[in-house]
Amino acid sequence: MTIEGVQLLDQIQTPALVVSRGQVRFANGAAKELLGAHILGQDVRIAIRDPKAVAAILSDSGGLARVSGLSTGGSVWEVDCRVIGPLDRLVSLYDLSERVSVAKSHADFVANASHELRTPLANVLGYVETLMNPKAGGEEAVRNRFLDTIRHEAQRMQALISDLMSLSRIEALKHEVPAERVDLVLLAKDIAREFRNSGRVEVAANCEDAVVAGDKGQLGQVLRNLIDNAMKYGKPDGPIEIAVEAARTGWVLVTVRDYGEGIPPEHLPRVTERFYRADASRSRAAGGTGLGLSIVKHIAERHRGRFDIESRQGIGTTASLMLPLRED
16 A cells, blocks of 8 residues: 555544555554554454454455444444455444434334334224123213223323424424523413412522523423423422522523422433333323423423433422523
8 A cells, every 4th residue: 555545544534454464554543543553463353353344354355344342332333345455455444333323213212102102092992892882882881981091092192192293393403503582580480370270380580581592482391391290290289399590600590399209210310211201100191101301301402401300209309401591
């Protein structure tokens, strides 16, 4: 390989090796960072300990191979070997980890969504078929009980579809930074009034206004989801406290606190995952879709903010949204 070719390879970000007679004769900076500087002069079977990759590198025609765990335990890499001379091979390494992870996430999402819809749909069909039987459908008490169940399951599917569409819209806009002027103090009071019939939601603020650059509809959705969660899982008839605190650091913190049973610590790291439920049976009974906190997390990320949950069993849960204040 020419000196110019070596200098060019050394400048690119893709890890690249030149293998001659089965030994690593050259490795650019990216390859050394990935595999270690010690690979120079090393047998390629030791430098890359994967039979399929080694077979492609040592073959007469080169080829492609997929390697797992080359950088970290869950990483996935593609090894691309090109013949550049009778005894020389150019090996390029491409990180497919993110692409594979996204594909798996999409597949899991479709599978979970299908499962969540299949269960209530099966219940609806089962009860409808029972009602079509003259013996069951002819009894008013039985009919009304079954119809109540059908309505509950249909509402559950409707809520799930609504949340799925909402999540899809949020993800479609995630790269667009919102610019609308939104006063979080005013918004919190407006959303709290929607729950005034419960008499449980209280709002406090350390400032008259806290203006952020945001999407008012999405930020309102965040507050509704958090208040709805607090009402479902908080202490029955207990207070739900919303606090808006602007700081001199240029950030505003919005918290929603309940005094319920709390969330077991082993569940906290996963509560923002799609369809994850700390208490699946209770969540479904309360009409939860398992997407509410995932929606909140995605909205926070779009607003360049942070979302967190703190909970202590027997004491309650506090959901926190931190956003940068608008500069002008």
